[in-house]
Amino acid sequence: MATAPKAVPAGATRSIIEVKERTARMIKLDTLKVACSSCNLRELCLPVGLSKPNLERLDELVASRRTVKRGEALFHAGDPFHSLYAVRTGFFKTRVSSEDGRDQVTGFQMAGELLGLDAISQDRHTCDAVALEDSQVCVIHYSQLENLSREFTELQSSFHKIMSREIVRDHGVMLLLGSMRAEERLAAFLLNLTQRLQARGFSPSSLILRMTREEIGSYLGLKLETVSRTFSKFQDDGLLEVKQRQIRILDQEGLQRLVNSASC
Amino acid sequence: MATAPKAVPAGATRSIIEVKERTARMIKLDTLKVACSSCNLRELCLPVGLSKPNLERLDELVASRRTVKRGEALFHAGDPFHSLYAVRTGFFKTRVSSEDGRDQVTGFQMAGELLGLDAISQDRHTCDAVALEDSQVCVIHYSQLENLSREFTELQSSFHKIMSREIVRDHGVMLLLGSMRAEERLAAFLLNLTQRLQARGFSPSSLILRMTREEIGSYLGLKLETVSRTFSKFQDDGLLEVKQRQIRILDQEGLQRLVNSASC
DNA sequence: CGCATAATTGACCCTCCTCAATAAGGGTGG
DNA sequence: CCACCCTTATTGAGGAGGGTCAATTATGCG
Known part of the structure; x- marks a missing residue:
């Protein structure tokens, strides 16, 4: 199966209630500009492993947030590709469909995980991403990510590792499904x-x-x-x-x- | 299922015999330095979509070739990661194993396809790659690929698309296995x-x-x-x-x- | 040429699917 | 705030697809 990042946030185990309160606070921040450098997901998300000064440069990347209500799609297969999305709060599923209408859920994504990597290959999304609860994502413009990762090595390396980890995860699912x-x-x-x-x-x-x-x-x-x-x-x-x-x-x-x- | 690159080489359909002769010739070239810019796989391999001058810069990337006999492994899960490999001739399978000894073949790779992308995530290979016939690969030093793709956009874009395509392919296999x-x-x-x-x-x-x-x-x-x-x-x-x-x-x-x- | 490996085919059985009925929630509107 | 409805979950009975075990045949490499 997939191996999730193992970094454990400082606060150790939190109760569901605490987390709900935190979530409520976040939703109020929806319209505010957000900074990776102060995000409490920075140990789990794209910034993982980046040094402090570089972390601040990452802030220019995350232009905005987007709220997705439970049951709504963040994107659909076929949609033109512009951005990757980092889950900030909430929970998603991704789903591919064959021409004859067969569906397959390809993954469940939670805070700090990236959505949309499949779309890079053809400049179109190839799966649907649907929120399973009211959720919020950080919008990462892909062209800016490419630009910035050409400028600084750490980000390039991080991004490649994330894509590679997705491949490793998929292989784990294949093992599960196949055997x-x-x-x-x-x-x-x-x-x-x-x-x-x-x-x-x-x-x-x-x-x-x-x-x-x-x-x-x-x-x-x-x-x-x-x-x-x-x-x-x-x-x-x-x-x-x-x-x-x-x-x-x-x-x-x-x-x-x-x-x-x-x-x- | 996976969608393979659709570019068709100029020569149209070749007979098995012609291909065997070509393979024999290539093996003789094993020790020679190879150039992506003159490779007849350039429409299928990493160089896909690169312009001529950039194509020549790619040549510095592919340091050497390696021959792998039928049944031998190009790499094993756990091996330290230094290079990606592009299949030049021959045929490979990749295989993941679980701790309890379950095996799962995760793919079959033919000329022009890349091996080793899974290893980027942890600096170690996570699967075995085994030659199913006498094969030859181009060795692509990953650190040089990162350096060069920081310098020129087309290569960066190509490489990201290749990784993303692998993810899309895996999702197709998941659909197949799951439904x-x-x-x-x-x-x-x-x-x-x-x-x-x-x-x-x-x-x-x-x-x-x-x-x-x-x-x-x-x-x-x-x-x-x-x-x-x-x-x-x-x-x-x-x-x-x-x-x-x-x-x-x-x-x-x-x-x-x-x-x-x-x-x- | 011979042996180990790979492929085919049969018989039987088990896991999981299908179809169906029922129960439990959860959201919505009065 | 409660009642209703629709979605989701549970559970049962029966069947089929594919797994298991085994025997035979083909084959390709040394």
Whole structure:
């Protein structure tokens, strides 16, 4: 599965309530100009690894923010490409569709993660990005990113690493889709999710799913009923406590064992 | 599925024999310095879209070639990262492994395609690249690529597009693995392969598979027996003529219909 | 030429899908 | 603030696609 950035913010674990308050404050700032150099996501986002003076130069890159309501699309496949987007608050899914109408969720993105990298190849977006809760993104003009990364090496390096990490992540998903059984897939999914949430200061054992069973199923190559059944089985086995979208992980090692045990 | 570059070399369709002779000649050139500016893959490889003077500057990038015998690895997961590799002749597979020993073939690479992009993220390769026939690659020192692409925009743009295209390709594979049935997967695989071969001047209807049924199966998330059975079924249905690894496509549209028909 | 590797094919079974009914939420408007 | 409706989740029964195990055949490399 994907390996999320491991930097843990100073504040360690925050409660859901604290985070909600923080989110509310941010939404008020929507119209203000934002600075990467003072963003509390700078350890997780594009600025990762940049030195202080360079970090300030990055500020010219992030022109504006955009708010996307739950259920709305940040962009659609086919839209002309101008900008990348860094998730500031909220949660997204990306989805590709084949001509005959088949959908596949290709990823879920949370704070600090970049959206739109696929679009560089053809100057058009190739997937839909849909907000799964009210969200906010930083708009990064791609041409300016290219200009700036020609000027300073650290940014160039950071950006290349981010693209490469996306490729590595996709390979992990391919491994999951190509060789794991339903239980292994769901376990891997949950562990990946909690790992990324933990890196953002949330509890490693308690989470609220932002996506439906169908969206999880699409991502994992399973039908929604199979996802639901597998959740129930995990609960029966004492691995999880499941109340709709509220998940509590009771036995993380048990989940890990599931993922790491080759079938047979 | 992946969309291969569509540029067709001047020479149109070449016979297998001609290609074999050409390959033999190239191997003799192994020790010589090579120039992108005179390479007949320049329409398919990293130089794509570069203007003549810039193309010549690219020559300093490609320091050497390396020969990899059938069955040998160009690099392994965990190896330190220094260079990207452009396939000059031959055929590769890339493969990721999970800790518990599960393997997944993540791609097959032919002339003009880049290997090693995954390694940028962590300064180590994250997959194995194994030659499926005697092959030759151009060694591209990554640090020099970064330097040069800071100097000139076209190269930077090209390189970003190549990375992005890899992401798009991976999303296509995820769609395949997540939502297609066995016949659809194999049909999509064959169409993708012939499309890429055609872009390199080979026949669109006749090909020799360089990989085993097991490797195809790993890539497509199927067991080798299922791949074999599906080949046989395609033959019974008059879509293909299958003689071990020699494939002749008798009904391309029929294959296309299979891919484009959502199940149900 | 011979052996190890690769491919084909059959029989059986298991996982996951399909179809369907029911229950539980959550958002909206009166 | 509650009732209603629509979406989402759960659970069951039955079936099919593809996996597993095994035997046979083809083949290509040394």
